[in-house]
Amino acid sequence: MELIYIVDDDQANNFLCKLVLEDCGINPSIVQSFYKVKDVLEALNQATSESRKFPDLLLLDINLPGIDGWDFLKEYKNFPQHIRSNTKIFLLSSSIFPEDYERAKSCQEVIDFIPKPLTTELMQEILDTYFSSKVQL
Amino acid sequence: MYLFEENKLKPLDFDLYYVKREIEAILNTAGSSVLLLNKRLEVQFYSKGILDLYNISNSDIGKKISEIEGYFSDCDVTFYAQKILKENTGFRGKVTTQHGKHFLKRMMPFRTEDRGIVGIIVAFTDITELENAKHALEVSEARFRDMAEVAVDYFFELAKDGTIVYVSPSMTESLGYTPEEVLGRKIAEFIPSNEAEYVIRHAVKHTQHSDVYPPVTHHVIKKDGTQIIVEARGKAIRDSSGKLIGYRAINRNITDRISLEKEQEHLNRLLEQRVSERTRELEEKQQQLEEAQRLGKIGSWVWNPNTGYLFWSDMMYEIFELKNSPETSFEDFKKRVHPEDIDALLQKEKEAIKSGASFYESEYRIVNNSGEVRYLYSIVHLNRNELGKVTKLIGIAHDITDVKQREEEKRKLINDLIQQNKELQHFNYIVSHNLRAPVANLIGLAKLFRKNESSERNNKIIDSIYESALSIDEILKDLSNILQLRGVIAHEREKVLISEVLAQVLKTMVSDIENINPDIITDFSAVDEVVTIRSYLHSILYNLISNALKYRHPHRKCVLQISSGLSENFIWIKIEDNGIGFDVEANKHKLFGLYKRLHDHVEGKGMGLYLVKVQAETLGGWVDVQSQPDKGTTFTVFISRNH
Secondary structure (H helix, E strand, C coil): CCCEEEECCCHHHHHHHHHHHHHCCCCHHHEEEECCHHHHHHHHHHHHHCCCCCCCEEEEECCCCCCCHHHHHHHHCCCCHHHHCCCEEEEEECCCCHHHHHHHHCCCCEEEEEECCCCHHHHHHHHHHHHCCCCCC | CCCCCHHHCCHHHHHHHHCHHHHHHHHHHHCCEEEEEECCCEEEEECHHHHHCECCCHHHCCCEHHHCCECECCCCHHHHHHHHHHHCCCEEEEEEECCCCEEEEEEEEEEECCCEEEEEEEEEEECHHHHHHHHHHHHHHHHHHHHHHHHCCEEEEEECCCEEEEECCCHHHHHCCCHHHHCCCEHHHHCCHHHHHHHHHHHHHHCCCCCEEEEEEEEEECCCCCEEEEEEEEEEEECCCCCEEEEEEEEEECCCCCCHHHHHHHHHHHHHHHHHHHHHHHHHCHHHHHHHHHHHCEEEEEECCCCCCEEECHHHHHHCCCCCCCCCCHHHHHHHECCCCHHHHHHHHHHHHHHCCCEEEEEEEEECCCCCEEEEEEEEEEEECCCCCEEEEEEEEEECHHHHHHHHHHHHHHHHHHHHHHHHHHHHHHHHHHHHHHHHHHHHHHHHCCCCCCCHHHHHHHHHHHHHHHHHHHHHHHHHHHHHHHHHCCCCCEEEEHHHHHHHHHHHCHHHHHHHCCEEEEECCCCCEEEECHHHHHHHHHHHHHHHHHCCCCCCCCEEEEEEEEECCEEEEEEEECCCCCCHHHHHHHHCCCCCCCCCCCCCCCCHHHHHHHHHHHCCCEEEEEEECCCEEEEEEEEECCC
16 A cells, blocks of 8 residues: 545545544555545646556545546546556545445446545455555554 | 970870979989880880980880880899889989990889879989099009009008008018008007117108108018018108198018128118118207317317318317308318428328328317417317228317416426426435535544544544534525525515615625726616515625626636616526636536536635526526636526516
């Protein structure tokens, strides 16, 4: 685990996610928060052009002003497969509507849908499931 | 006139002399040939006319009648004269002369009051013509009888009410009944019940305007219960004033001649007859039908596409408001169908005719005589002949304009409800989503809080908790505002001036105005005064102007043009800016959504346009938007004038 992106315009949530990750033993220095989709796309573009690694984990909020989470996913598909293939995207939303959950599940690039708030237990589970070999406690 | 000569009278015949006058009278009145005999049957007198019957002359006076030669073969005057003398009665008979003349012979005693019978009068009346006529009649009757018996099996007469008043004896042979068995009974008793009514009506109908009725084929029940088929012809019997008093009919038994096919054909005809019967009954109900049509706004029509014959019921004329117009034609009808519907209607008709269908339905609009558009629903039946060719189109047209209008209103209402429901769902979605976000934060953060620990981490958590709580508060405030807008609380409408409200709005954003210093150009010359909810108008102007300022172009002076105008039943207020603009198509779904934001470079909750939209809708209108990136945006708010 080398790089984690959190994308949400909600500062409180970003802070919360950082704390959770920290509690799960993640070094806060590898966690980057983005408030706008535009910014994260820029970062990914730069990574592509500089042949840097994409984040291992991306926590994406759906409801964002302007370009939202769904728009991001559309754009994201345009990155070369070999660069993005190791990135695990989780949608993070306060939505309790099954439609959003279904839509998230139907999206190939998305691993799972996480209802807010993110908890230490769930994060630990995700890390155990998808990143067990990389995690150092 | 041949009279006695008085000197020739003999004393014995004296009594005869007394009746001279009476004889004269007889001769005068009867014009007959007369012979007068005395009791000894000697000729006493003869009139000239007797010479046709007897070779007699004056020298024969006094001779016995038996001695005088008669010109006939059998005229036994002597025998009857003796009988008269003996029995004192009269006698009459007929004689025919060798010349072929016929005479009525009358013999009677001749009496005086005191001396009894004194002689016998023999009178002959020439009835040759009468006899000839009678004979001719007999011959013709016999001929007729012979003919009738060959051509007709029996004949009969009916009273007006169908009572049998006469039957020919030949009926016995045909039906087994003797005339006595049927006289006085009704004709209907001898016809199968399913045919009787028709047959009788046939006779009644055809004798209304003519004396004879055309042949009608039907069954007759024989005495033994079996049936024969007869062809009945008949005529009306009328009294001298022409009033119908009964019927005379002849029946021919055609049972044997009717083969199986004929029987079938006959049954078909009966069926057809019954159908026409039924049709007639239906015609009788026309009155009720017309009434029903009037109430139900249903018109009916018949059209023959081959001849162009078109019939319209009164209601059709009423639907088209052509009540006092002359009869219409199909061409005329076509002109009155709504121009947008005529092609489809004709196409449908054409297809139905071609496809062999027996009916089709259609719905179309017409323009009635007053220029009003009416909706008609039509069912059309196609009558075809045995070759399948359409001979007639029979249709009804139901004016469903009212129904349509109600339907339209209902549809609108349903659409409104669906729209509102959608909005409520969306509202629900947004609210729960947006409300849930800070709540989720609260829950998550509280969980991360480490009790009994004083640390930078806990302080930060508390700060975030506070921020989230503030968010919740703000959302709840928005909610109550929106619910208020949604008409939970009634607002009063009043006359306001747009220019005045605008001035108030600009006052509330005075610091922004001072900073940005936009050029604001207003034109309310077309309309300034509106009847509306002041606070809504205020909010609409506030939100649109603050948006225009917020999304102004960074490199040019901000220019706002605010104007108003009238468009049909709406007042519009236009706010045009030269700001950064946006792609309308791409952002349609977000533009007026609650908590939706197009831009992320400036602060905003995504409430403004949502409020503008809801308020415009509450005022019976809508919001229109035009924008081009980098050029500017124009919002036009429509408000209903009579809401």
